Amino acid sequence: MKRATNLLNVATKSRNFGKIRQFSSDPVKASGNLAMEPKKTHFGFTDIDESEKEKKVHSVFANVAKKYDLMNDAMSMGVHRLWKDYYVGGLQIPYNAKILDMAGGTGDIAFRLLRESPTATVTVSDINQPMLDVGKERAEKERDIQPSRLEWVCANAEEMPFESNTYDLFTMSFGIRNCTHPEKVIREAFRVLKPGGQLAILEFSAVNAALKPIYDAYSFNVIPVLGEILASDRASYQYLVESIRKFPNQDEFARIIREEGFGHVRYENMTFGVCSIHKGTKPRK
Numbered sequence: 001m002k003r004a005t006n007l008l009n010v011a012t013k014s015r016n017f018g019k020i021r022q023f024s025s026d027p028v029k030a031s032g033n034l035a036m037e038p039k040k041t042h043f044g045f046t047d048i049d050e051s052e053k054e055k056k057v058h059s060v061f062a063n064v065a066k067k068y069d070l071m072n073d074a075m076s077m078g079v080h081r082l083w084k085d086y087y088v089g090g091l092q093i094p095y096n097a098k099i100l101d102m103a104g105g106t107g108d109i110a111f112r113l114l115r116e117s118p119t120a121t122v123t124v125s126d127i128n129q130p131m132l133d134v135g136k137e138r139a140e141k142e143r144d145i146q147p148s149r150l151e152w153v154c155a156n157a158e159e160m161p162f163e164s165n166t167y168d169l170f171t172m173s174f175g176i177r178n179c180t181h182p183e184k185v186i187r188e189a190f191r192v193l194k195p196g197g198q199l200a201i202l203e204f205s206a207v208n209a210a211l212k213p214i215y216d217a218y219s220f221n222v223i224p225v226l227g228e229i230l231a232s233d234r235a236s237y238q239y240l241v242e243s244i245r246k247f248p249n250q251d252e253f254a255r256i257i258r259e260e261g262f263g264h265v266r267y268e269n270m271t272f273g274v275c276s277i278h279k280g281t282k283p284r285k
């Protein structure tokens with residue numbers, strides 16, 4: 001139930017709200033196995049050493065940050081707004097919730113969370129400072145957003161700089177497929193959630209087979225061209241469409257979430273599986 005709140009109280013709960021915290025992430029250190037044969041992963045359809053992925057993904061989002069919101073509208077013809085509204089509208093947000101929006105980018109989910117729950121505070125975290133900078137600027141311009149209810153933290157989802165058992169809700173929208181080890185992200189989400197806390201992840205998924213030819217034709221022929229025209233960056237948008245195809249399908253991703261200890265794991269498809277929402281609960285004991 002939504003209740004009115006004393007925003008000032010919420011704002012003063014943490015000294016960090018309204019500020020930016022920065023945690024550097026070293027992709028080479030993160031890979032941790034330099035002496036051995038480098039492990040391989042994918043960057044879109046290209047096989048690369050695991051240690052390279054984080055840097056490459058970083059440069060994709062650093063390049064697109066300023067045009068990111070415009071491109072989202074253009075690529076999805078505005079539908080991403082409906083997906084995000086539905087995703088946030090379906091969350092159970094407790095009173096005075098502490099929420100972590102990981103890979104929060106330019107704040108699309110965080111702003112919706114604040115509007116949905118007048119008592120919540122949101123930590124928006126992302127590995128990419130340029131994306132957070134755009135988000136922070138937006139927060140200052142949006143009239144109904146109180147910047148003091150937001151905290152901006154530059155950090156890697158695979159090694160979160162947050163204390164264990166801290167958050168009531170963990171959200172991540174269109175971010176996890178860009179991570180080198182999605183299972184590490186889920187493990188970290190489990191660690192930082194309080195017992196009973198909720199995980200909710202929105203991500204592109206495996207589309208219904210009947211729709212696949214038309215979806216593929218649109219993704220591979222139109223989206224990179226839009227990237228070229230609107231953001232002068234075809235390669236980044238080529239990566240984005242390829243990365244969707246490399247991400248585990250709905251059942252496989254649900255299995256990963258279950259294996260990391262979450263209970264009550266389920267998912268819901270949107271737009272014939274173009275994307276899906278996965279949810280789980282950290283058991284109380």
Ligand SMILES: C[S@@+](CC[C@H](N)C(=O)[O-])C[C@H]1O[C@@H](n2cnc3c(N)ncnc32)[C@H](O)[C@@H]1O
Nearest residue numbers: 061103104105126127128131156157173175178
């Ligand atoms: C497609 S954007 C999504 C942004 C926002 N959540 C939204 O729905 O509009 C993906 C975001 O994931 C971030 N990201 C990629 N890898 C990450 C990682 N390892 N840790 C944290 N954020 C990451 C990128 O910097 C980018 O901002």
